Structure formats: C-alpha cells, structure tokens
Amino acid sequence: MVVDIRDLKAGYGTKAVVSLASLQIETGEHTLLLGPSGCGKTTLLNVLSGIASTLAGRVVINGTALETLSVGDRDRFRGKHIGLVMQRLHLISALTISKNLRLAQQLAGVSVNDGIILGALEKLGLAAMLDRYPRELSQGEAQRVAIARAVINRPALILADEPTSALDDANCLAAIDLLFDQATAYGATLIVATHDQRIKARFERVVTLEPYL
Amino acid sequence: MKTLSTSLSLALAYLREKPLATILNILLLGLGVGTIIALALTLAQLEEGMDRDAAGIDLVIGAKGSPLQLILSTVFHIDIPTGNVPVSDAAAVIASPMVKQAIPLALGDSYKTFRIVGTNAAYVQLYGASVLSGRMWNAPQEAVIGAEVARVTGLVAGMTFTGSHGLTEGGSGHADHPYTVVGVLKPAGSVIDRVILTAIESVWQVHGHADAANSVSAVAEKLAKDHDHDHRQADKDEGKEVTAYLIQYATPLAAASFPRRVNAGSTLQAAAPALEVARLFNLLGVGIAALKVFALVMMLCAALGIFVGLTNALNERRADLALLRLLGASPAMVFLTVLTQGIALGVAGVILGLLIGHAGTEWIGATLEKTHRIALTGFTLIREEFWIAAGAFGLALLAGVFPAWRAYRSAVPVLLSRT
Structure with missing residues (x-):
C-alpha cells in the first residue's frame, strides 16, 4: 500500500479545509480526486506531499508516517519519493531543460545521472530540447518536461494537480495518457486532482471530495 | 557541500x-x-x-612667500620657488648653534621637466643615495642624475645636455652652458631619483655669477663641521643667491624658537616640512x-x-x-x-x-x-x-x-x- 489515510483533518492554521475518514491506495493504482473548486483537492495533495500539516489523523506514504518527520525530513522525503506535476509551477526559467532536470535530481539527494535524464526526455520526444530554455518551449512541451521531472527520480507516488485544466481536449487526453504511460513505466502510483470531468473515464478509481463544512 | x-x-x-x-x-x-x-x-x-622625501629635514629657509610653496618647491620639487635669498643674508642665520647642518639649494632650471638642483654632497647623503655608475661631480657643469631621470631621458655618463628655465618643457635654454653627466645614482625610492644634481656653482655660472670660488657650498660645508664661521666670508658672498637651505637642527629644542626667530628677525622665511605637509593634507x-x-x-x-x-x-x-x-x-x-x-x-x-x-x-x-x-x-x-x-x-x-x-x-x- 502506497497511501494510507485515516481520520484526516487538514487545512491551514487551525482551520480545517478537508476531512477524510479513510483512503487507501495500492501500488500502481491510478486514482482521480474529483470535486468542485474549494473542496480541498489541492490541500489533500499538499498533505500527501508533506507540504501541509495535518490537524488530526494519520497519513502514511510508502510506509512512512509523515507526521513523524521534521520539516527538513519531509522536504527530503518529498524529493526522493514523490513526483509532482503542478498546473502552473512548471520549470525554472533561468535554467536549461537539462539543468531543470539535474536540479530535481540534486534536490532529491540522488546522484545526477544524465543518462536517466536523456532517457526520460527521449521517451517524451524531447531529446532535442536538452539545452533549450523553458521560454523556447511550447506549453505542451513544457508540460512534458514537467512530467519527465516528476518521474526521473523513480518516485513511488506521482501527484498531479489540475494537469489538464489549461489544455484543449486533444492535449488534455494526450497529457493524461502520458502521465499514465510514465507512471506505468516507472512503476509509480498516480493520483490526479482535478475538477476536469473530461478525464474521469480514464481512471479505474475516482474519489470524490465534498466541501468541508 | x-x-x-x-x-x-x-x-x-x-x-x-x-x-x-x-x-x-x-x-x-x-x-x-x-x-x-x-x-x-x-x-x-x-x-x-x-614623509620619505622630507625625512631628515627639520626646516627649510628661503625667500618670504607661501611656506607651503617653499616646501613643495625645495623639498618635493613640484612647484616653483618663492624666490632667491642673498647668501650673505642667510649666512648669519645658518651659523646659529641651533643648526647642525644647512644644505644649500639653488633652483631655477630643468631638463625635460626634471629639476636641476645646485647643491653639495650633503644633499646626496641626506637621502642615503650612492652612485650606480660614474662618479660624483667635482667641478661646475658636471651633473649627477637620479635613477628616474636616467630611465626617462636616457642620459648616461658622458652625455651632455642643456637646462631650460622653469619646470616645464619649452622654457628658454642655456645652450652656452651645457652640463656633462658624470654619474647616475642608484634608485633610492625618494625625490632624489627625480632630480639632476650639480654643484651650486654651476647654477651661478649658468645665471651669470661666475665667481665660483666664493662658494656658498664651502660656507655650508664648513658650517657643518664648525660653527666658528668667518664674517669676512659674507663679503665674499656678496651678490650670490640661493633658493633655500635645508636645515637639520642641532637639538630638537630648536623647533620651538628657531623658526620664529628666522621669520621675525630677517628677510628670510622658515617653514617646517612636517607642518606644511600636514597643512597640505588638511587642505586636500x-x-x-x-x-x-x-x-x-x-x-x-x-x-x-x-x-x-x-x-x-x-x-x-x-x-x-x-x-x-x-x-x-x-x-x-x-x-x-x-x-x-x-x-x-x-x-x-x-x-x-x-x-x-x-x-x-x-x-x-x-x-x-x-x-x-x-x-x-x-x-x-x-x-x-x-x-x-x-x-x-x-x-x-x-x-x-x-x-x-x-x-x-x-x-x-x-x-x-x-x-
């Protein structure tokens, strides 16, 4: 089991935004977190990645209870075990594509491996983009690089927050296919949070969140 | 890391x-x-x-005018002198028992902006300089040049040159009174590197005081050894002029009274390099x-x-x-x-x-x-x-x-x- 959540209450400060009695996700599963805006999808992803603290309950990722980790340990844990694909936080504009990916390896505390970087980019058809800067890429290319960055450290869990909300129908489905392919190729569990109903049919499991009152 | x-x-x-x-x-x-x-x-x-250039000089005696100008022109050689003073006027002053040594300077000419300084051997000793090649001057119109002068002008022992009025290039010259370089000094890291030294009689000769025998150098050199000077010497020095004397006190106590006495009681001016340099830096x-x-x-x-x-x-x-x-x-x-x-x-x-x-x-x-x-x-x-x-x-x-x-x-x- 990669994700084990029990009696969770999470939010910011003392204000709870999301409440979840229980959620278990097995290795390799592709799970969709669905719900209207403000229901706590992003907050739940933040809790799973160790960015946000829990107010109550227990969150275990890949056998590690996050509440037992210090802030620094959570940062390192996230870098090593979790791949993130955010809607807007794509790439660092001052670095080339290869340096963006090398940075992800350095920050995760793993050895920089250009072979892995090139391999990941080749799988996504981006091998020629190694020395380009993010501003020289199309939105679709930038998103594929972000996906490559999420998988190069072979994370146990890939979390994607609204990865398709800015894409048209064709690109939306292509992006989801890509995430599926990459998660499968690297043996990672995939959780996608979205309010985008277009991709619902692709997931074997859908968890719908209700606004916390 | x-x-x-x-x-x-x-x-x-x-x-x-x-x-x-x-x-x-x-x-x-x-x-x-x-x-x-x-x-x-x-x-x-x-x-x-x-500090290095003024080391060993307690006081400068010269013509009345700006004391700073007197110091800049006679110690550092970067300004025009305040004027000349008759040797006879200065003789009594430098004969004071408070004066250990008085080095005469006669200025006025230069060669390629390097000042020609008429003086005596004590000036060379004051800066601890020694000859690198050639010898010291021992007759009028012989010159010993500082290391920097030699480097910039290319003059070497045996070559001749003529001085021109003032400190800038292009002044009227003294073609009829050429100097012969007889020696080049070792680099001393002080102002002596940048001057041309000659006997004070050379300067008088160039400027029309041919009677080199009545030399003020002789007076000053004698004074260094013996303060019992001869008043008849003053008669012999009649008409001779120097630009300044670089004074070393016989006793530090002289600093308290000697300059005041010179400034008040004669047509001469006394200026202390240390005070004027401090004043210069205050002005700057x-x-x-x-x-x-x-x-x-x-x-x-x-x-x-x-x-x-x-x-x-x-x-x-x-x-x-x-x-x-x-x-x-x-x-x-x-x-x-x-x-x-x-x-x-x-x-x-x-x-x-x-x-x-x-x-x-x-x-x-x-x-x-x-x-x-x-x-x-x-x-x-x-x-x-x-x-x-x-x-x-x-x-x-x-x-x-x-x-x-x-x-x-x-x-x-x-x-x-x-x-």
Whole structure:
C-alpha cells in the first residue's frame, strides 16, 4: 500500500479545509480526486506531499508516517519519493531543460545521472530540447518536461494537480495518457486532482471530495 | 557541500538571466569601491613619499612667500620657488648653534621637466643615495642624475645636455652652458631619483655669477663641521643667491624658537616640512572627504540596488521558490540561494572595484609622473584596502540577508497560493 489515510483533518492554521475518514491506495493504482473548486483537492495533495500539516489523523506514504518527520525530513522525503506535476509551477526559467532536470535530481539527494535524464526526455520526444530554455518551449512541451521531472527520480507516488485544466481536449487526453504511460513505466502510483470531468473515464478509481463544512 | 554548489549554480543562473541589472549592480559597487581604493592608495603613497622625501629635514629657509610653496618647491620639487635669498643674508642665520647642518639649494632650471638642483654632497647623503655608475661631480657643469631621470631621458655618463628655465618643457635654454653627466645614482625610492644634481656653482655660472670660488657650498660645508664661521666670508658672498637651505637642527629644542626667530628677525622665511605637509593634507582633506562621501554614496546605492533587485526577484520568483521546496529543497537552501546572489554580486563588485582602484591609481600615477614627477603606482597593496573590500562585501551581504530571510520564512502553501 502506497497511501494510507485515516481520520484526516487538514487545512491551514487551525482551520480545517478537508476531512477524510479513510483512503487507501495500492501500488500502481491510478486514482482521480474529483470535486468542485474549494473542496480541498489541492490541500489533500499538499498533505500527501508533506507540504501541509495535518490537524488530526494519520497519513502514511510508502510506509512512512509523515507526521513523524521534521520539516527538513519531509522536504527530503518529498524529493526522493514523490513526483509532482503542478498546473502552473512548471520549470525554472533561468535554467536549461537539462539543468531543470539535474536540479530535481540534486534536490532529491540522488546522484545526477544524465543518462536517466536523456532517457526520460527521449521517451517524451524531447531529446532535442536538452539545452533549450523553458521560454523556447511550447506549453505542451513544457508540460512534458514537467512530467519527465516528476518521474526521473523513480518516485513511488506521482501527484498531479489540475494537469489538464489549461489544455484543449486533444492535449488534455494526450497529457493524461502520458502521465499514465510514465507512471506505468516507472512503476509509480498516480493520483490526479482535478475538477476536469473530461478525464474521469480514464481512471479505474475516482474519489470524490465534498466541501468541508 | 552539495547544497552549497546547487545554491551557487542556481544563484548564478538567476543573475545571468537578468544581465543588465546584474551588470549595473556590479558596476555601481565596483565604481564605489574603486574610487575609495584609488583615493586610499593615492593618499597612502603620497603621504609615504612625502614623509620619505622630507625625512631628515627639520626646516627649510628661503625667500618670504607661501611656506607651503617653499616646501613643495625645495623639498618635493613640484612647484616653483618663492624666490632667491642673498647668501650673505642667510649666512648669519645658518651659523646659529641651533643648526647642525644647512644644505644649500639653488633652483631655477630643468631638463625635460626634471629639476636641476645646485647643491653639495650633503644633499646626496641626506637621502642615503650612492652612485650606480660614474662618479660624483667635482667641478661646475658636471651633473649627477637620479635613477628616474636616467630611465626617462636616457642620459648616461658622458652625455651632455642643456637646462631650460622653469619646470616645464619649452622654457628658454642655456645652450652656452651645457652640463656633462658624470654619474647616475642608484634608485633610492625618494625625490632624489627625480632630480639632476650639480654643484651650486654651476647654477651661478649658468645665471651669470661666475665667481665660483666664493662658494656658498664651502660656507655650508664648513658650517657643518664648525660653527666658528668667518664674517669676512659674507663679503665674499656678496651678490650670490640661493633658493633655500635645508636645515637639520642641532637639538630638537630648536623647533620651538628657531623658526620664529628666522621669520621675525630677517628677510628670510622658515617653514617646517612636517607642518606644511600636514597643512597640505588638511587642505586636500575637504576635497578628499567629499570624494570619499561620494564613493560611499555610490556603494550604498549599489547595496540598495542589490536589495531592491533581490526583493523584486523574490516577488517574481515565488513560483520558483515554491518549486524548489516542492522538489525537496530545505528552507535553508532557499535562503542560501537568495543570499548567494547578494554574495556573488558583492564578490564581483569588490573584485571589479579592486581592479578599478588599482588601474585608476596606475593611471593617475602615469599622469602625475608626466606633469608633476610624482611617483604613484597601482601595483601595490595597502591594509586599508582589506577593510574597504570587507565593508563593501558586508553591505552586499546585508542587502541580500533580508530578501533571503523572507524567502526562508515563506511557507510553501503561501508561496503556492500566490503563484
């Protein structure tokens, strides 16, 4: 089991935004977190990645209870075990594509491996983009690089927050296919949070969140 | 170590991304540091050089006028003299028991802007100089040249030259009274390197006082050995003039009364090099202080520029900071990445400032050497530079600390919510 959540209450400060009695996700599963805006999808992803603290309950990722980790340990844990694909936080504009990916390896505390970087980019058809800067890429290319960055450290869990909300129908489905392919190729569990109903049919499991009152 | 290298490469990438702002910040800091360093180097060398040139000279006696001008012209040879004084007037003054040694100087001519100094052997001894090639002069119209004179003019023993009036090139000459170089002095690191020495009788001969036998040199040299001078000598010196006497006191107590006595009781003027040099630096002090304040303002502007630049960059790069945290960077690493930008700008600014300061001093030195024969080099280091560099670096560091602290304190959810 990669994700084990029990009696969770999470939010910011003392204000709870999301409440979840229980959620278990097995290795390799592709799970969709669905719900209207403000229901706590992003907050739940933040809790799973160790960015946000829990107010109550227990969150275990890949056998590690996050509440037992210090802030620094959570940062390192996230870098090593979790791949993130955010809607807007794509790439660092001052670095080339290869340096963006090398940075992800350095920050995760793993050895920089250009072979892995090139391999990941080749799988996504981006091998020629190694020395380009993010501003020289199309939105679709930038998103594929972000996906490559999420998988190069072979994370146990890939979390994607609204990865398709800015894409048209064709690109939306292509992006989801890509995430599926990459998660499968690297043996990672995939959780996608979205309010985008277009991709619902692709997931074997859908968890719908209700606004916390 | 890995964190440091990652922070450094990321910080440098951020600085490269905004080349104009980066270059301007470095340039501003460099100009401020460079100006202060050039000032410090120039002042330190001028003070050191003047101290060296005036060492062993307690007092200068010459014609009435500006005491500073008297010192600048007779000790440092960078100004025109206040005039000449009759040897007969000075004889009684320098015969005082308070005077241990009086070195006569007769000035007026120069060769290629190097002053021709009519004097005696005691002048060479005063600066501890010795002959590198050739010999000392022992007759009128023989000249011994300083090392710098030899280097610049190419004169060597055996060559002849003629002096011209004044200190600048192009003055009317004395073609009928050529000098013969008989010796070149070893470099002494003082004003003697930059003068042409000859017997005082040469100067009289060139300027129409042919009776070299009645030499004031003889009077002065005799005085050094024995104060029991002959009053009849004054008659023989009738009509002879000198520009000044460099005086060494027989006792330190002389400083209290002797100058006052000379200034009050004769047609001569007495000026102490130490006092006049101090007065000169006091006069220069206002301008120097203004330049220092200007340079300091430039450095503060640079620090402010770094602060504003980093703070703006911080606001623009909230998404990047959040991303760094999401990828596993600790708050400390984010702090270091922002601070490293300030450090990099500080280091680059200080290095540029050192280069500007030393190159500027070298340039000032080259200019002053041509116009005023003042030795100044940029190829030297002084302790003050370390403090200037440390201060500038500290300012840049300080300018980086606040933005870095803000980045450190920013919680990822807050960063995410604002991107």
